[in-house]
Amino acid sequence: MDLTKKYPRSPREKMLGIVSLARTIDKARAFNEGELGDYDYDCPHDRVLFDFLGTNGQEFTAKVRELNSDALIGQWIAQAFLSKKSREEVERFNQGRFQWHHEPGEHSYDYFVQFRDQVAAGREDVVTWFDLLDLDEKRPVPQPTKITQRA
Numbered sequence: 268m269d270l271t272k273k274y275p276r277s278p279r280e281k282m283l284g285i286v287s288l289a290r291t292i293d294k295a296r297a298f299n300e301g302e303l304g305d306y307d308y309d310c311p312h313d314r315v316l317f318d319f320l321g322t323n324g325q326e327f328t329a330k331v332r333e334l335n336s337d338a339l340i341g342q343w344i345a346q347a348f349l350s351k352k353s354r355e356e357v358e359r360f361n362q363g364r365f366q367w368h369h370e371p372g373e374h375s376y377d378y379f380v381q382f383r384d385q386v387a388a389g390r391e392d393v394v395t396w397f398d399l400l401d402l403d404e405k406r407p408v409p410q411p412t413k414i415t416q417r418a
Contacts, residue, residue: 268296271304274404278312278364278397283341283349284357286364286397287316292340295331312396315367319360320348366414367396 268275275293282289291313298308309317309324317323334340349357369376379399386403387393393402395412402408 268293268300269302269304270294270297270306271302275306277404277406278400281361282337283345284354284361285316285319285349286361287312288344289337291316291327292331292337295328298328299332315364320344321351322348365395365397365412368394368414 270293275297276289278287278290280286280289282292294303294306294308294313297303297306308328313324313327317327330343331340334343369379379396382403383390383393383399386399390402390411392411393399393408394414398408398411
């Protein structure tokens with residue numbers, strides 16, 4: 268996958284019922300092919316997913332290279348990791364990711380605001396990373412996510 272020419276899948280897109288998984292697979296493919304462009308692989312966004320699954324960036328990218336299809340990667344993830352997770356655990360993970368944001372005073376808050384001002388000037392209603400990533404990648408966000416819990 269060449270992320271210098273196209274965007275990865277939205278972080279909202281679910282694969283096996285998990286947000287960010289499809290996007291992280293796209294980034295791992297681009298990493299393997301040396302075509303990440305401006306994207307980072309094994310970044311804090313990816314690591315939350317890896318921690319939830321019980322893997323790491325190195326193992327994940329090696330399996331993506333080896334298995335080379337969403338179907339086979341999905342089988343590996345389902346058998347190796349999701350078989351140990353309840354639906355409730357997956358839902359809590361997803362809800363936490365949908366709510367992922369920074370509070371004023373936190374380390375990355377200023378970066379988020381600067382990035383938002385570049386990507387979506389005047390959209391102070393955009394407060395979550397999923398919304399901002401979608402806007403940056405030219406996907407519409409007509410109704411931004413409302414924060415209901417601390418993610």
